[in-house]
Amino acid sequence: xxxxxxxxxxxxxxxYVDMNNLAVARNVEPEKFTIGIGQExxxxxxxxxxxxxxxxNAALEILDEEDKEKIDFVIFGxxxxxxxxKSAGVYVHHLLGLDSHARTIEVKQACYGATAAIQMxxxxxxxxxxxxxxxxxxxxxxxxxxxxxEATQGAGAVALVISADPKIMALEDQSAYLTADxxxxxxxxxxxxxxxxxxxxxxxxxxxxxxVWEAYKEKTDHGLKDFEAICYHLPYTKMGMKALKTIxxxxxxxxxxxxxxxxxxxxxxxxNVGNIYTGSLYLSLLSLLEQKEDLEAGSRIGLYxxxxxxxxxxxxxxxxxxxREYLHVEQHTKLFSSRTEVTxxxxxxxxxxxxxxxxxxxxxxxEKDPANICLAGIKDNMRQYVNKLR
Ligand code: HMG
Numbered sequence: 001x002x003x004x005x006x007x008x009x010x011x012x013x014x015x016y017v018d019m020n021n022l023a024v025a026r027n028v029e030p031e032k033f034t035i036g037i038g039q040e041x042x043x044x045x046x047x048x049x050x051x052x053x054x055x056x057n058a059a060l061e062i063l064d065e066e067d068k069e070k071i072d073f074v075i076f077g078x079x080x081x082x083x084x085x086k087s088a089g090v091y092v093h094h095l096l097g098l099d100s101h102a103r104t105i106e107v108k109q110a111c112y113g114a115t116a117a118i119q120m121x122x123x124x125x126x127x128x129x130x131x132x133x134x135x136x137x138x139x140x141x142x143x144x145x146x147x148x149x150e151a152t153q154g155a156g157a158v159a160l161v162i163s164a165d166p167k168i169m170a171l172e173d174q175s176a177y178l179t180a181d182x183x184x185x186x187x188x189x190x191x192x193x194x195x196x197x198x199x200x201x202x203x204x205x206x207x208x209x210x211x212v213w214e215a216y217k218e219k220t221d222h223g224l225k226d227f228e229a230i231c232y233h234l235p236y237t238k239m240g241m242k243a244l245k246t247i248x249x250x251x252x253x254x255x256x257x258x259x260x261x262x263x264x265x266x267x268x269x270x271x272n273v274g275n276i277y278t279g280s281l282y283l284s285l286l287s288l289l290e291q292k293e294d295l296e297a298g299s300r301i302g303l304y305x306x307x308x309x310x311x312x313x314x315x316x317x318x319x320x321x322x323x324r325e326y327l328h329v330e331q332h333t334k335l336f337s338s339r340t341e342v343t344x345x346x347x348x349x350x351x352x353x354x355x356x357x358x359x360x361x362x363x364x365x366x367e368k369d370p371a372n373i374c375l376a377g378i379k380d381n382m383r384q385y386v387n388k389l390r
Contacts, residue, residue, distance in 0.1 A: 038237035055138035059159035077113030112307025137279035154274020175315035176215035185308035208312030224251030228299035229262035
C-alpha cells in the first residue's frame with residue numbers, strides 16, 4: 001500500500017521586512033544577508049497570529065468535508081508552542097471543525113517535529129488504511145533584535161494530509177536517522193527567544209547530513225542519479241546549498257546541474273519567508289513542486305530533516321501521477337503577492353509587542369489582519385481565537 005502526502009497547505013503572515021533594509025539598519029552590507037545568508041524577505045508575525053492560527057490557516061485552505069470526517073489523528077509539530085500542557089492541535093481541531101472521534105497531540109524535537117509527525121502518521125495509516133492524518137508544522141522563529149540570528153527569523157506553517165493512495169507524493173519505506181545530545185540551539189522554558197551557537201549549529205547540520213546520507217546509501221544502493229531533487233530543512237537558504245555541495249562530486253556533471261538547479265527552485269519560498277523551523281523542509285518541497293512545472297511524476301525527491309539538539313533524518317518520496325492538479329499554486333502566489341512590507345522600526349515595534357504574562361486581559365484588533373483565523377486576545381489566561389468564516 002502506498003502511503004504519503006495527499007495534500008499540502010501553507011500559510012505565512014501578511015507582513016514582511018526586506019532584508020536589504022534590515023542590513024542597512026544593522027550596519028552590515030546587504031549582500032551579507034541576501035547572498036551570504038541567502039534571504040530576501042523575512043515574514044513578520046503580527047500579534048494576532050501565533051503558531052495555532054498559522055497552522056489553522058494553513059490547514060483551512062486544503063481540507064474538504066471528506067477530510068474533516070476522515071481525519072482521526074491530528075499531530076501538531078512545533079517548538080514555539082503556546083502551552084506547556086495543552087496541545088496546540090486541540091485548538092486547531094476545534095477551529096477547523098474536525099470530527100470529535102480523533103486523537104490530537106503535539107510533538108517536539110526542534111525543526112524535526114513535523115518529520116516525526118509524518119513518520120507517526122505513516123504508521124497510523126498502515127494500521128488504519130481508511131483514515132487520514134492531519135500533520136501540522138508551525139512556528140515563529142525568534143532570536144531577538146540585533147542578534148546574529150536575527151536575519152534567520154521567520155514565521156509560517158505547513159499542513160499536510162497523510163493518507164493511503166496519496167495524490168501528491170508516496171513516501172518510501174527506507175530512511176536513515178540519527179540522534180546525538182548536543183547544544184547547538186535550544187530554548188529554555190523561561191525564554192521566548194532561542195539560544196544558539198551559530199557556527200557549531202552549521203557544522204552539526206552538515207555532519208548529521210553526511211551521516212544520514214551515508215547510512216541511507218548503504219541501506220538502499222541509491223546514489224545522486226536516482227534523485228530528481230533533494231530538499232532540505234532551510235534555516236536560511238545558503239545552509240542547504242552548503243550541505244548539497246558536500247555530495248555533488250559523487251555524481252556526473254548532469255547530476256550536479258540538475259540537483260543544483262532544482263535546489264535553487266526549492267529554496268525560493270524559504271528565501272522569501274525565513275526560517276519557519278519545523279515546517280521549513282516542507283515549505284521547500286512545496287516551493288519545488290509549485291514552481292518547477294516540468295517535474296515528472298515518478299521522480300524521486302530526497303528530504304533532509306534536521307532539528308537542533310539534535311535529530312536528523314534522510315528519507316524519500318515518489319511524485320504521483322497528475323500531482324500538480326492537487327497543488328494550490330494560485331492561492332500561494334496570491335498569498336505572497338498580497339503581503340505588505342513593513343519598515344525596520346515597524347518590524348521592531350511588532351517584535352516587542354507580546355501578550356501579557358501577568359494574567360491581565362487584552363483585546364486585539366483582528367480587522368487589520370487579513371487571515372481568516374486570528375488571535376483576538378487573551379482573557380483569564382486563555383487565548384481567544386476567532387475563525388472569521390464561522
Ligand atoms: P554571522 O556570524 O552573522 O554570519 O552568523 P557570518 O559571518 O558567518 O556570515 C554568514 C555568511 O555571509 C558567510 O558565508 C560570509 O562569508 C557571508 P559562509 O562562509 O557561511 O559561506 N558574507 C557575505 N557574503 C556576500 N557579501 C558580503 C558578505 N559578508 C559576509 N558582503 C549564522 C550567521 C547563520 C550563524 C547566524 O545567523 C545564526 O546563528 N543563525 C541561527 C542558527 C542557524 O540558523 N543555524 C543553522 C543550522 S542549525 C538548524 O538548521 C536548526 C534550526 O533551524 C533550529 C531548530 O532545529 O529548531 C536553527
